Amino acid sequence: MTKICDLPRDLAEEVLSRLPVTSPRALRFTCKKWNTLSKCRSFTKKQIGREQAEAKKKKQEKAFQAIMTMNYKVYLMSVNLDGIHKDDDNVQSSIKQKGKLISLNGADQIDISKVYHCHGLLLCITNDINSRLMVLNPYCGQARWIEPRDSYCRDSYALGYEMKNNVNRSYKILRCVNDFKDMSEMSIEPRTRICEFEIYNFDSHSWKSKTVKVTPNDWDIFYGCSGVSVKGNTYWFVQERIPPLEEIPIDVIDELREAPSFLICFDFTTEKFGSRLPLPFPCLRNDTVTLSSVGEEKLAVLYHRWDSMYTKIWISNKIDQPNALSWSELFLNMGKMRPLEMRSATFFVDEEKKLAVVFDKGKSVYNPTCNTAYIVGEDGYSKQVDLGESVDKYLFPRVYSYVPSCEQI
Incomplete structure (x- = not known):
């Protein structure tokens, strides 16, 4: 008797590519043959193409997927903002959890402290004393552990790529350390600043150090502040560095409240900050x-x-070059919001619907135990979506737009 696992490859690919994009784990655990098939580039392209075509056919193109880190786990979320202005019943169901993404060989005990996203790939930082790095393509089910050469308490990372021959993406990781070295409390020596930049190249499977000129008047990438990837390059919000408080004259402290602030971009092709x-x-x-x-x-x-506590959002014009950035007019005036966490608040916008979704905690500032999404629009429109309890009042949900990718790692 012929079994379904014995179908010819082309027929199996045609049938299995009709499964939802969210079903790769069940498919791969069926048999070794299907596990291998599901990781082929031709199969993933066909399945993603079918899913996108079906969404357009059902006029659901405005629903999209997002990656969310919450309570040290990584989840795939579905976001659909259609109709929420007309029906309050649609608000709570507009953001749904579709599944937990981090489950490698049943290893659900891995805690993830930070995630960096680029073109369907995730760079995950484990919540360990000595953090480990894992690059994951959740759709293809591929993962790669990367060993850092050194580890400090306040490392920052970015994931990006260089285009080669206008076809292939060569992925890289940037690691930044810009902090003061821990010293004994009894030490009378001045604190030593550690400033290191390293790049990991996926093609060579190796790290290399980068020399970046940093002076006392240069900028800081804040620890815990994730950069954003656009066209393979990463952008950060930064401010001019200030000296340690004990070194600042009292009469100029107030002047530092308004600090020069700007964005900085790391170009993964030239491997330089702009x-x-x-x-x-x-x-x-x-x-x-x-x-x-x-x-x-x-x-x-x-x-x-x-x-x-007034909150506003701007959208840039189209970015053609990594170091050429201009802004359009104000996109959305959101009015007053509860105090947002300086380094952890994340959001995304629906440009057509003039809506923004901000991920933070519940209204209680002193007991922020509930993870919450705030959907905000024009003319004072504001709704909340309860995302569940938080295991730690200092742990905030983070969200990133996500499109499945067939990139091999």
Whole structure:
């Protein structure tokens, strides 16, 4: 008797590519033959193409997927903002959890502290004393563990790529350390700043050090502030560095509240940081500024003033060159919001519907136990979606737009 696993390869590919994109794990665990088939580039392209065509056929193209880190786990979320203005019943169901992504060979005990996203690939940082790096293509079910040469408490990372021959992407990881070395409390020696930049190349499977000129008047990439990838390059919000508090004269401390702030871009092709890029507003040191991508060609920036709590969002014009950035007019004035976490608030926008979704905690500032999504629009429109309890009041949900990719790692 012929079994379904014995189908010819082309027929099996045609049948199995009709399964939902969210079903790869069940498919791969059926048999070794299907596991191998599901990881082939031709199969993944066909399945993703079918899913996108079906969505358009059902007029669901406005529903999209997102990656969310919450309670040290990584989830695939579905976001559909259609009709939420007309029916409040649609609000709570507009953001749904579709599945937990981190489950490698049944290893569900892996805790993830941070995720960096680029073109369907995820760079995951484990929540260990000595953090480990894992690059994951959740759709293809592929993972690669990468050993850092050194580890500090305040490492920052970015995932990007260089285009080769305008066809192939050569992926790289940037690791940044810009911190003071831990010293004994009894030491009378001045603190030593550690400033290191390293790049991991997927093609050579190796790290190399990069020399970057950093002076006392240069900028800082804030620890915990994730960059945003656009066209394979990463953008950060940064501010000019200030000296340690004990070194600042008392009469100039107030002047530092309004600090020069800007964006900086790391170009993964030239492997260099570019010049300072403008923001569409001035800001204070305690204000919240966070970035998001709009498709593959634009940036969005959210500005939340710490004292008045007024919140606004701008969207950039199309980015043609990594170090050429300009802003369009104000996209959305969100009015007052609860105080947002300076380094952890994340968001995305629906440019056509003039809506923004901000991920943070519940309204209680002093007991923030509930993970919450705030859907905000024009004319004072504001709704909340309960995402469940938080295991730690200092642990905030983070979200990134996600499109499945057949990139091999």
